[in-house]
Amino acid sequence: MIARRILFCASEVYPLIKTGGLADVAGSLPRALNKAGHDVHIVMPAYQSVLKHLKRPAKVLVETGVQDYTVRISQTTLPGSRVPVLLVDCPELYDRPGNPYLDDQGQPWPDNAMRFGVFNRMILALAMNRCGLQWQPHIVHCNDWQTGLVLALLSSERKRPATVFTIHNLAYQGVFDRSAFEQLNLSDYLWHYERLEYHDQFSFIKGGLVYADRINTVSPNYAKEIQTSTFGHGMQGLLQHRADRLSGIINGIDTHTWNPGTDVLLAHKYNKQHLDDKLENKRALQKRYSLPEKQDMLLLAVISRLVEQKGIDMLLAVLPDLVKRPVQLVVLGSGHKLFESALQAASQKYSEKLSVHIGYDETLSHQIEGGADVFLMPSRFEPCGLNQMYSQRYGTIPIVSPVGGLFDTVVDASAENLQAQTATGFVMQQANEQALLFAIDRAIDLYQQPEQWRSLVKIAMQQDFSWEKSATAYEQLYEQALRDNP
Ligand code: ADP
């Protein structure tokens, strides 16, 4: 494979800042590409929490004007790697507490179009080597709506790099009104339904979907689903039109951060030869969640953004039935206030069975993976999903709905698959309440057959979800994009 210069553009990158799986991917794919010999630079906004995370201040490389703002590019490295991270630093736009997208009331920052508009214009300047860094990428790899405009801006450049746009979640599209389009001084030519206009509004994500040389999403199954009206979020027509440029590449996971054998966040490390140590983590988890410390009670877990996508309404609906069964449930999550308060109310009502922690807690998320028996992911849609893969690695059997990447990464514990020793979890027949309860009942049954359960756990733990394979698929995608670049 030819070594390439790659500019990897993302709004969140673990461990510098994370609200969801995009950060996990942006923190590990560039590392894998770097290891494969490519010269990868990440570019991201210098959010307040990113700056706070740095041990040493980032080195300022250039200062320039974008729109009416003074913007600096400074450089740091991705912690634990040699991958350079270019920070787009503009305190007026990014130096704010909390979430990159939402204010403390949970509302989008009112100037988001400008915040990401400036970010995208800086990426354009980097991509075209106009910042004086003497470095021009062969490939610009953009991720999700926050970087979608880059591809529209690049499309009118001569001798531009080839472009790839990855859809991590089509539900978030970066849609603003016409005044935002005007404030960003975009060419009128782009205000057209075949370009950035979307039902009289201005769509960032369309920049990526219309203009990228190659589009991909984070699982083969989701790549098919988004071409249908059920999963297309209004973009199905456009995606069908671009189907010859659209593919799916399953995410890998960071097998170093997520390794039960070395995980310092666990009370007891374990591996598939020493599964009894997992029970110690179970006890610690029950204690932490103030649940009765019963070793033989099936312990279910959820770690999630508490939003519609994740089937939280489904979970709430089955709770009254669920608590009648021999199970306990721990939840870690934050998101919509309605879901947060409904879960909290339920945990008061069923305190022997259900315990809920509202918030975002990296350490606790590892302890849950280490201690639980089963991980619930009844998503309505799921582009890839990472927790079902972390769960398998931790021997925490996933129960998933049959959508997106969940369908691609979990092998159902049917009689045949159990016998063939390929099963790794339970795949619901549909994404609904009945199917969820039915899958949980199947898990309860199997758990009562310790030999069978142990074998399922071991096979799940053997699965290889490391980045190497997926990084190779991205290398091929980059080569295709280079061939397609006019
Ligand atoms: P999504 O990106 O749609 O939220 P993924 O499964 O791809 O879904 O990734 C979610 C990531 O965020 C996982 O690494 C998961 O462990 C983490 N996560 C979600 N909610 C929390 C939370 N409340 N505390 C800690 N980690 C969380």
Ligand code: GLC
């Ligand atoms: C999105 C999706 C999730 C995916 C993640 C990383 O947030 O919701 O399914 O795993 O991006 O690609």
